[in-house]
Amino acid sequence: MSLFSDLYNTLTKFFRSTEEQGDASKSVATNRLKLVLMQDRTNLTPRILEQMRSELIDLLSRYVELDKELLDLNFEQEGDQVALMLSIPVIRAKDEEEIDAAIREHEELLKVSMAGKEIETSEEDSEEIIEEPENSEETVSEEITNDSNSDEEEKAESDKTDAIVKELNEVPKIIKKKEKKEVSAPEEIISNSGNPFKSDSNDANMVESSEG
Amino acid sequence: MTGRVIVITSGKGGVGKTTTSANIGTALAKSGHKVVLIDTDLGLRNLDLLLGLENRIVYTIVDVIEERCKLKQALVKDKKNPNLQLLAAAQTRDKTAVNADQLKEICDTLKEENDFVLVDCPAGIEQGFQNAVAGASEAVVVTTPEMSAIRDADRIIGLLNTKEEITSVKLLLNRVRPNLIKSNEMMSVDDVVGILEIPLVGIIPEDTGIITSTNKGEPIVNDENALAGKAYRNVAERILGEEVPFLDLDEPKGIMAKIKNAIAKLKVKV
Structure with missing residues (x-):
């Protein structure tokens, strides 16, 4: 199995088509850019x-x-x-x-x-x-x-x-x-299903505050 | 006749402002419009090189402003197309040799006798930028799908929005590499437009032909076969108000692409 996964990893690296690799680079750029632009725009x-x-x-x-x-x-x-x-x-x-x-x-x-x-x-x-x-x-x-x-x-x-x-x-x-x-x-x-919150919700609880 | 004054700007250097100016100008002239290109990058002039007119420059914009010649004398006609004229920048002076009012006056004069006045803006947001936008009522912001270029473009868009005279600001996305976008390694056109939030006027693919066309001093729009040339011709048509669909930059799928897809599917199963 490990031989197979090694082979698989080598193949994917070779073709550089794994979505994580690409995604990482593109979405990292987009997210960093969004943050820095918002800092620029709003001071x-x-x-x-x-x-x-x-x-x-x-x-x-x-x-x-x-x-x-x-x-x-x-x-x-x-x-x-x-x-x-x-x-x-x-x-x-x-x-x-x-x-x-x-x-x-x-x-x-x-x-x-x-x-x-x-x-x-x-x-x-x-x-x-x-x-x-x-x-x-x-x-x-x-x-x-x-x-x-x-x-x-x-x-x-x-x-x-x-x-x-x-x-x-x-x-x-x-x-x-x-x-x-x-x-x-x-x-x-x-x-952590024993918490006092609803345990059937896997989503984290979100917090919102109205605009100032 | 009152022509349109369009400034080609970007903030960041090296994203293709001058190439864009030369190509849009040439394309507009080819379609029968009278065009003047103004290079406002004093001290770092290059538009003459891209048009192959470097040996014909006698007077520059500074000569006009300092009244060493008449405006008409300083306009250099293109080799192929008499509809296209260039007002070159001075190579030996810096941006302080010209002020915004003087440039506005030149633009105002030129638009009387031309359909289009395209102003090639220098990089940066200082005096050179302020000069270049002074006479313009429209702007094309050139950027590439890279963080630094987009950030600078955003800054420029913010500055352009403070100018009352500028009524239209459009985006030209240059040096797009579809294969990188496909593999999620480059921001896509939608990503960039989503971030900058201004209408798109063109998508220009990365094209090695740009290098050879610059070497020869002949804008790539003259090359009927080049994809970038086609993209620039489309930009000119959009500027003229025509609805032209954006080029489909998807490259045909080769064997490698098929193998990649197969691997991607395999990955899901694993």
Whole structure:
């Protein structure tokens, strides 16, 4: 069998027709180009993107356990609008206690870091919609919206995120966050059927936030 | 008569602006239109070489601007086609020898007596670019299916969109290699158009004939058999408002292609 596969590999290499090889080179180029063009077009620097990414991870990690390695932040052009596509595979949902603990921990951190600063909360800024793939019944959105309603510090945090989004909106094109369906769900998710989320959905749970 | 002033630009160098200018200009002239080509690449002039007119240049655009000659004296007629004339760039000066207003004035004068004024733009987004686009109302952005060329084209498109006078910006995709696209090693026409989001005016296949035609100083549109020549003739027809389908660049399948397909199918089974 290994002889056969060796032969097969040699043959495919010889003809250079394996789709992965070609696909890799072409789609890598397309993806790199899309990202760099969006940075060019919007003046979004890699530093701002990284900051946005890490703040989003911080925020979402309080409610669900994420596969940070597979986090995917992309831009897509839809006509005149630029959409920010965020896709993060969810490993498992946290239970209420864990979420409360995470929020308390975050509050502590916030108190320390925001010491001296006035925290203002505005309702319009804390809008967050969380959406899931259609076939998944379990909703992250409920948990998250409920909790953030009862949590003012949480709003301050999303204000911070929104501030960045607003900053992005100052450039001519509108940036919005949209749901995107994870195409290749990581194996951990598939195998992790004991999680409190729907286990018959292999898709990672997607997170969407409305435009700022 | 008021002709159309079209700037041929790209941002990146080496993607085929000058070749495109020479070929579209020649094709338009062949179809009976009066065409003037302006080389605005001061200090790095090449359009004369591609047209085989390098030995006939007496006056340049800088001579016109500095009033050492009349505009008409500086226009060099093509060897074969009197409909085609060239206004050469100065080789000994740099881009600062000309300003945008002066170039606009030249374009405005030339379009009075010609159907087309094609402005060959230098690479870059500085003074030379600003000069070249000053008199134009249309633009053809030349790019190749490579990341750096596309990125620069995107920048140029952004700059062109800020110019009110430019009412039409179209894409010419040059040096396309269908066999590489087929094996997914090169961005396809759809990929590039999807990214840049401007209408396509031409797809020019990579053609070794371009090298020999440059060597001879004769644009490839004069070669009836060359695929790139046909593609450029089609571009000229589209510029004239005709609906011409894009060339089918799929190469005929040879034995190797069949074997490759067979291997690909085998792979699925494995």
